[in-house]
Amino acid sequence: MSTSHETAEATAEGEKPCVAVVFGGRSSEHSVSLITARSVLRAIDRDKWDVVSVGISRDSAWFLYSQEELEALLEETPLAQLPVGERRVSLPLQAGDSRLLIHDSGEFGAPLTRGRHVDAVFPLLHGPFGEDGTLQGMLELADLPYVGCGVAASAIGMDKHFMKIAFEAAGLEVGPYTVVPDRMWRTDREGARERIEALGFPVFVKPARAGSSFGITRVDEASQLDAAMETAREHDLKVVVEAGLEGREIECAVLGGHGTEPARASLPGEIEVQGHDFYDFDAKYVEDDGAMLSCPARLPDEVIDTLRRDAVRAFNAVDGEGLARCDFFVTPGNRVVINEINTMPGFTPISMYPRMWAASGLEYSELIDELITLALERPVGLR
Ligand SMILES: Nc1ncnc2c1ncn2[C@@H]1O[C@H](COP(=O)(O)OP(=O)(O)O)[C@@H](O)[C@H]1O
Ligand SMILES: [Mg+2]
Numbered sequence: 528m529s530t531s532h533e534t535a536e537a538t539a540e541g542e543k544p545c546v547a548v549v550f551g552g553r554s555s556e557h558s559v560s561l562i563t564a565r566s567v568l569r570a571i572d573r574d575k576w577d578v579v580s581v582g583i584s585r586d587s588a589w590f591l592y593s594q595e596e597l598e599a600l601l602e603e604t605p606l607a608q609l610p611v612g613e614r615r616v617s618l619p620l621q622a623g624d625s626r627l628l629i630h631d632s633g634e635f636g637a638p639l640t641r642g643r644h645v646d647a648v649f650p651l652l653h654g655p656f657g658e659d660g661t662l663q664g665m666l667e668l669a670d671l672p673y674v675g676c677g678v679a680a681s682a683i684g685m686d687k688h689f690m691k692i693a694f695e696a697a698g699l700e701v702g703p704y705t706v707v708p709d710r711m712w713r714t715d716r717e718g719a720r721e722r723i724e725a726l727g728f729p730v731f732v733k734p735a736r737a738g739s740s741f742g743i744t745r746v747d748e749a750s751q752l753d754a755a756m757e758t759a760r761e762h763d764l765k766v767v768v769e770a771g772l773e774g775r776e777i778e779c780a781v782l783g784g785h786g787t788e789p790a791r792a793s794l795p796g797e798i799e800v801q802g803h804d805f806y807d808f809d810a811k812y813v814e815d816d817g818a819m820l821s822c823p824a825r826l827p828d829e830v831i832d833t834l835r836r837d838a839v840r841a842f843n844a845v846d847g848e849g850l851a852r853c854d855f856f857v858t859p860g861n862r863v864v865i866n867e868i869n870t871m872p873g874f875t876p877i878s879m880y881p882r883m884w885a886a887s888g889l890e891y892s893e894l895i896d897e898l899i900t901l902a903l904e905r906p907v908g909l910r
Contacts, residue, residue, distance in 0.1 A: 543575060544646035544903065545576070545579060546571070547578075547581050547649065548649045549581045549582075549649065549650045549651060550597075550651045551564075551583040551609045552583045552587075553585060553655065554657055555654060556738055557608055557609070558606040559739060559812060560651055562605070563874045564651045566875040566891075567651060567895060568580060568594040569594075570876070571895050572892050572896060579643060580593060581627070584609050584610075585609075589617060590611060590613065590615045590616055592609060596612075614630065615630040616630070618665070618669040621669075623670060624669075625645060625646070625670055628640050629643055645671065648673040650674065650675065651871070653738055654737065654738040655737070658681060658738070658871040659686075660677075660680075660685065667908065672905060672907055673902055674898045674901070675871060675898070676845075676849055677846070680847050680851075683845045684845050684869065684870035685738075685870070686736050687735050687767040688765065690867060690868055691704060696844065697843070699837055700862065700865065701864065702864050703770040704768060705725075705767075707719045707767075707768060709760075712756060712764075726768065726770040728746065728749070728771070729745050730745075730770060731744070731746070731771055731805075734759045734763035734766060734767075735766060735767050736763045739808055739812070740806060742758055742759045742762035743805075744759070772864060774859065774864065775824075775857045776856060777795050777797050777798075777824050777856070777857050779793060779794075779838035779852070779883065780793035780838075780880045781839060781841075781847065781850065781853060782889075782894075782897065782898075782901075783842075783847065783848045783849045790839050790847065792835035792838040792853075793883040793889075794835075794887045795834045796821060796883045797820070799818060801818060802817065806818060811873075822879070822883050822886040826857065830861050837853070837855070838853040845868060845870075850872070852868070852879065852880045853865065853867075
């Protein structure tokens, strides 16, 4: 930018590491991300970390957005969308240059670009363009360490088709399912219907890459199938259809290990859905009493051990780093069947991931410290 004036602000020796907390984003989980970010900004230990907070609008503009602005926005509307801020932010995307470039206007409105050194990025983004490896890839290009899973793990963890392949390869039990790619639905709809009906009803029709239950329908009979497919296809043209499983919904939180330490799993928690067919969007975020989360889940010790072991296996199966939440069904006969892995799970203090760690002895702000520390320890490049 030839007209702008650029200054650098590196973190001086002995100063606190600077963490860029990034939130919002392009996915339908934008609003959920804002709620998560508010919690993290309230809890992050400012004696340990310098914090810069960056919002991403639904159409992908990056800008500085302060905690105060976020608090005020969410006070007005709980499921808000970020208005595009004035101080736009970009990344140099150059090896060795770990700055955020902040584009402001200086005296007499002249463009002014400041460089703000950052040591790590904490992406609090759920769903596509945040949790799916795309943002992680950009941070790799920018040489910036970040919290959580790398490119491949994030992409696999986003895709309900590929995560099952990874789980099966690791010897984990996955429920019966079939994949309906776009071309099949358009050229061989009868063949697709046959494959789906062979699973037996009910089935769950899901976009392969979405989240927060968006686009998911429980289908009880063949006549409802086409409408459910179209709903899923609004989110992703690749659709995964699963046999409905009977069982309790049990989750387990995983935290990456330092250095050569193995990843560890928390005590499991249970989701009890109330007044809904399944754990849909409203039960998750809209209704206060849509679901009851309890931790630790009341289960026999040996089932708890299996869940914790399988959660770490699932984490390793996708090459996880940092954090992930692994979600299971425990059948009436106590078989442990994995449903999915979430590489950026809900992360408010009342979300399952932090609650399971709290029940296991790790409080919310310590968990944040731990995740940033893990990010700082890990090199960037080729992931
Ligand atoms: N195969 C299944 N059998 C029974 N219930 C299911 C099945 N798949 C999903 N569900 C229900 O739908 C919810 C959302 O599905 P999930 O695969 O976890 O999607 P998301 O990634 O959006 O959370 C689950 O928490 C559960 O309540
Ligand atoms: Mg889920």
